Amino acid sequence: MYRKDKYWIMSLIRFGMKKISFFNGLLILFASLQIVACQNEDDKTLLTPDGKVDVSKAVQFKVNFADYNADEQIKSSRAGNATNDTVSRQFVELENGLVADIVIKKDRKPSPKPVATRALENGSYTMLAYKNGTLLDSLKGTVSGGTFTVSDSRDGMGLGAGTYDFILYNDKVTRNGNKLFVKRENMETALIGRTQYTVTASPQKQQVDFVMKHAAARLSIYLETPVYERYTMSNTYTIQKADFISLPSTGITSVASYDPVTDNWSTDENKEYEHKDISIYSQTYYYFLPSTDFSKVGVRAREGKLFRMDLTAHPIQFTLFRNSTILSANASYSAFVQVLPKVYYLMSDGTIGLLDKTTRFGGTKTPIGIVLSRSKRLAVGLGRAGNGSTTLAWQTVDQYSNNKIYNSKVYSSANLFSALNDLDGEHNTWDASASKDGVTIKANEKEKFPAFYAAAHYGEVLAQKGIHLTNGMENKKWFLPSVGEMAYAYRVLGFGEDNSFPGGSSYKALWYYALWRGAFFDGGCIDFSTSDVTYFFTSTQYDNGLAGMMIFDKNYMEFSRSFTKLQQQVLAFVHY
Numbered sequence: 001m002y003r004k005d006k007y008w009i010m011s012l013i014r015f016g017m018k019k020i021s022f023f024n025g026l027l028i029l030f031a032s033l034q035i036v037a038c039q040n041e042d043d044k045t046l047l048t049p050d051g052k053v054d055v056s057k058a059v060q061f062k063v064n065f066a067d068y069n070a071d072e073q074i075k076s077s078r079a080g081n082a083t084n085d086t087v088s089r090q091f092v093e094l095e096n097g098l099v100a101d102i103v104i105k106k107d108r109k110p111s112p113k114p115v116a117t118r119a120l121e122n123g124s125y126t127m128l129a130y131k132n133g134t135l136l137d138s139l140k141g142t143v144s145g146g147t148f149t150v151s152d153s154r155d156g157m158g159l160g161a162g163t164y165d166f167i168l169y170n171d172k173v174t175r176n177g178n179k180l181f182v183k184r185e186n187m188e189t190a191l192i193g194r195t196q197y198t199v200t201a202s203p204q205k206q207q208v209d210f211v212m213k214h215a216a217a218r219l220s221i222y223l224e225t226p227v228y229e230r231y232t233m234s235n236t237y238t239i240q241k242a243d244f245i246s247l248p249s250t251g252i253t254s255v256a257s258y259d260p261v262t263d264n265w266s267t268d269e270n271k272e273y274e275h276k277d278i279s280i281y282s283q284t285y286y287y288f289l290p291s292t293d294f295s296k297v298g299v300r301a302r303e304g305k306l307f308r309m310d311l312t313a314h315p316i317q318f319t320l321f322r323n324s325t326i327l328s329a330n331a332s333y334s335a336f337v338q339v340l341p342k343v344y345y346l347m348s349d350g351t352i353g354l355l356d357k358t359t360r361f362g363g364t365k366t367p368i369g370i371v372l373s374r375s376k377r378l379a380v381g382l383g384r385a386g387n388g389s390t391t392l393a394w395q396t397v398d399q400y401s402n403n404k405i406y407n408s409k410v411y412s413s414a415n416l417f418s419a420l421n422d423l424d425g426e427h428n429t430w431d432a433s434a435s436k437d438g439v440t441i442k443a444n445e446k447e448k449f450p451a452f453y454a455a456a457h458y459g460e461v462l463a464q465k466g467i468h469l470t471n472g473m474e475n476k477k478w479f480l481p482s483v484g485e486m487a488y489a490y491r492v493l494g495f496g497e498d499n500s501f502p503g504g505s506s507y508k509a510l511w512y513y514a515l516w517r518g519a520f521f522d523g524g525c526i527d528f529s530t531s532d533v534t535y536f537f538t539s540t541q542y543d544n545g546l547a548g549m550m551i552f553d554k555n556y557m558e559f560s561r562s563f564t565k566l567q568q569q570v571l572a573f574v575h576y
Contacts, residue, residue: 046205053159053199056156057156061127063148088104092318094342099343101338103336104320105336124142124170127166128166128175131159136157136164139156140152161199162198162199163199164198168192180257184255190215215256218288220333237339239280239339244299247298247317250296252297253291254269267292294320297319300316346367350471352374370520370523379576380573382520384570385455393451393565394451396565407540409424411540416561419482419484420484420487422485426573428479430479483548490550493515496512508556508557546561
């Protein structure tokens with residue numbers, strides 16, 4: 001009896017549990033149907049009356065902000081190292097024997113503005129929807145807290161399933177037909193963003209992300225004092241005032257238009273650029289519309305001093321870009337400008353040109369020398385003469401007598417200045433008649449006249465460096481320069497003046513040593529001593545058996561003399 005009762009009780013329990021499970025299942029099913037019904041009812045509100053997706057309701061538009069060069073900074077950080085940020089480099093010839101070395105770089109650092117000002121500003125915005133280059137609809141709204149909210153009172157924007165280009169712009173941008181316009185007075189605050197998104201057929205909540213970018217490009221300018229190694233020109237290089245100008249006066253872009261279909265900018269209107277002082281020694285940005293032709297944007301330095309030139313009386317001006325160049329919207333650039341003496345370089349093929357013609361600065365030519373006189377076709381080799389020898393003796397014929405005369409023409413050692421008109425270096429080196437004995441050709445005497453021989457065989461130094469002379473340069477005669485020819489380096493490369501010599505048996509004159517060093521340095525010469533003083537032999541000879549010598553000091557250049565048995569540095573000259 002007990003077992004039967006127990007069995008009956010257990011069966012009743014199992015039956016009850018099945019009833020409870022069935023009941024719960026019914027409850028879950030009913031609840032699910034209710035949810036689906038609600039969802040379907042809500043989804044209907046995401047559709048327009050004609051059954052398209054109402055993007056004003058179905059799509060949430062999130063709006064972010066990309067500061068100037070944000071894309072470039074991301075690329076650089078992803079690469080793990082610094083990218084090549086140089087946009088262009090050019091050498092612009094100026095008046096008064098000057099040239100502007102202009103380097104344009106993209107900024108690789110965040111905006112100097114406070115974080116608060118880099119955030120997206122709230123305000124009125126307009127959104128456009130394009131498909132296959134055709135404008136379908138537009139919506140007005142506001143951006144607040146990084147979200148675009150439609151404020152149009154009309155029905156929303158109905159779009160079928162497909163891929164669309166969405167354009168969003170703020171109230172500093174205007175639209176006329178299918179183009180957007182930005183005026184110069186609004187360019188600093190005008191924002192435009194575009195994105196591509198595929199709208200799905202099912203009426204579900206979707207999200208489209210915009211990245212708003214500046215419509216303008218910006219540029220900072222630094223007028224830099226030249227620095228060569230540790231030598232600066234700050235004492236003679238003081239540009240005090242400069243400004244932007246239009247070159248020519250026809251003006252630069254004042255209204256730019258943006259085509260959402262092609263994603264391109266173009267100029268709609270030009271006006272002369274309002275003269276604006278440039279902060280030349282600190283980072284101050286100046287703004288331009290992206291279609292601006294920068295070959296027409298000039299800089300004028302109008303107050304200060306450049307070497308011995310008064311900029312107030314003789315202002316200089318130059319363009320930042322040689323060719324027509326369009327800067328990118330939302331891009332930030334810096335222009336680094338050095339105004340330097342105009343230095344022409346002699347190339348391996350016998351042609352001459354500025355640094356931008358050389359391989360070191362983007363050209364195709366190999367420099368071998370620095371042009372000292374175009375009228376006399378005189379140039380100095382870029383490197384030291386002598387195969388591995390840093391210094392050489394003028395002569396070794398008689399090491400113990402300093403009264404020997406080896407040149408057929410000599411000058412008074414009491415008046416070194418008298419030799420400044422001696423331009424016979426090639427004659428002294430290569431002609432037997434230049435020797436006192438009328439027989440010796442010093443260019444061929446390696447042991448007897450090492451300095452002459454080294455200068456005459458400078459082509460061998462170039463060959464060892466892999467530089468091959470062509471177009472007749474291989475037949476030119478290199479030589480040990482005279483005092484007068486060495487003086488060209490002082491005048492041309494160091495902005496020296498003959499009338500500054502005080503007189504006497506030794507002549508000292510102020511010059512710009514850094515510029516002289518810089519001309520060799522820029523040309524690729526790296527083998528000169530970093531000493532503040534360098535001594536160079538000339539082919540000129542004075543009485544008492546003394547050889548003419550030029551002393552190039554960081555503060556002055558000196559015409560002097562040297563015992564011929566002593567060893568000095570040698571430069572090779574050539575008539576090209």
